[in-house]
Amino acid sequence: MSKVKYYYDPDTLSYRKIEPKKSKRYRNLFFFIVGAALFGFLGLIVLLNTNLLNTPKELSLEREVRNYELQYEILGKKMEQMEQVLGNIEDRDNNIYRLYFEANPIPEEQRRAGFGGVNRYKSLEGFNNSEIIVNATQRLDIIQKQMVIQSKSLDEIAKLAEEKEKLLAAIPAIQPVRNEDLTRMASGYGWRSDPFTKARKMHWGMDFTAPRGVPIYATGDGTVKRADNRSSGYGKHIRIDHGYGYMSLYAHLSKYNVSKGQKVKRGDLIGFVGNTGRSEAPHLHYEVFKDEERINPINFYYGSLTAEEFENMLKFANQENQSLD
Incomplete structure (x- = not known):
């Protein structure tokens, strides 16, 4: 409740109530409304940039993002297992199969080569989790390339094995009379x-x-x-x-x-x-x-x-x- 102000009137030798002017009242009201609006706007901005106030849609999107991050983490572990298995196959391919059939081993740099030239992952950049997505996509591409190389190598080994089998069957290897x-x-x-x-x-x-x-x-x-x-x-x-x-x-x-x-x-x-x-x-x-x-x-x-x-x-x-x- 606003305070009532008085002034001393010497003519009447009494105190009189001061009546504020209408223009001043309107001006004070205007400043109050503007101040309240500005404060409310700033408060809204602060709330929107914190987790104190989220809409149901935003909360749903946050859960979805967290789920995607978890899925990428699981995918990363699966790719790590695939890389280990593929590495084991490549090791046996170079040091057992190709060695046995007298074929040159496939160089490591050829198996592990990346993709040069144009940025293949430009469309995946510019997002909050771009680094995770780009890294996972790169690893998948390299694994896919390694599998293609290994598949072609095994095709070659199969042909060499078939040829070796024919050679072993052709060599005169038994006594002609029992x-x-x-x-x-x-x-x-x-x-x-x-x-x-x-x-x-x-x-x-x-x-x-x-x-x-x-x-x-x-x-x-x-x-x-x-x-x-x-x-x-x-x-x-x-x-x-x-x-x-x-x-x-x-x-x-x-x-x-x-x-x-x-x-x-x-x-x-x-x-x-x-x-x-x-x-x-x-x-x-x-x-x-x-x-x-x-x-x-x-x-x-x-x-x-x-x-x-x-x-x-x-x-x-x-x-x-x-x-x-």
């Missing part, structure tokens, strides 16, 4: 006495003594290049081209079980032991070629002999006795 069918291992690769001239000469293969008609088996996958008797001294013989520079020859056969151009698998029956051509007794003369050069067949029996059987064969093959052809 042990139970052999009479003895007559002669090996090296200098031997000729059965007809008695002169010392190079024997380019191995002689397996066996009765006439004993089965002869292909020692590796390949294609029959010859099955005829038109080669001096060999009589009826078969040549199989195994690919990769390998060829095997089976001589002095009694008859064939394959024909020229026929594809065979390791272990297929291709002919029978005989005594045709320049031969002293029924036996199989067996040779192996690599890049058109004759090599010792003794090194190619890992697919059918035990260690003891191989040791016995090695002992007989190294004896400088008389060959049978």
Whole structure:
């Protein structure tokens, strides 16, 4: 309640009440309203910039933002796990798979390379949480690129494995006559006495003594290049081209079980032991070629002999006795 003011009137020798002017009253009222409005405006600004007063929509948006931040944190942990697993696969790829198949390892800088040139993440900038979003997107892009590189590497490894499998199947790796069918291992690769001239000469293969008609088996996958008797001294013989520079020859056969151009698998029956051509007794003369050069067949029996059987064969093959052809 406003105070009432008085003044002393000397004419009447009494105190009179001071009546304020209307203009002053209006002016005071104006200043009060302006001051109240200004104070209210400033107070509203302060409240809007603090958490003291939020609308339901703002509260909902805040919860949504906090939820997104939590989701990005979970995503970050999942990406970390993916990076660890992918790193383990890359390590095995470089140090086991590619090493085994004699392929060059993929350089680390190629696997970890980022993306240069134009800023790919410009549209994600300018927000409160831009740093989190950009970082997560960059990591996802790099992981995706690493997975593409690894996928192509595994495709290459699969092709190399398939080629390696074909190579291993093609190499002449078994004995052409079974042990139970052999009479003895007559002669090996090296200098031997000729059965007809008695002169010392190079024997380019191995002689397996066996009765006439004993089965002869292909020692590796390949294609029959010859099955005829038109080669001096060999009589009826078969040549199989195994690919990769390998060829095997089976001589002095009694008859064939394959024909020229026929594809065979390791272990297929291709002919029978005989005594045709320049031969002293029924036996199989067996040779192996690599890049058109004759090599010792003794090194190619890992697919059918035990260690003891191989040791016995090695002992007989190294004896400088008389060959049978």
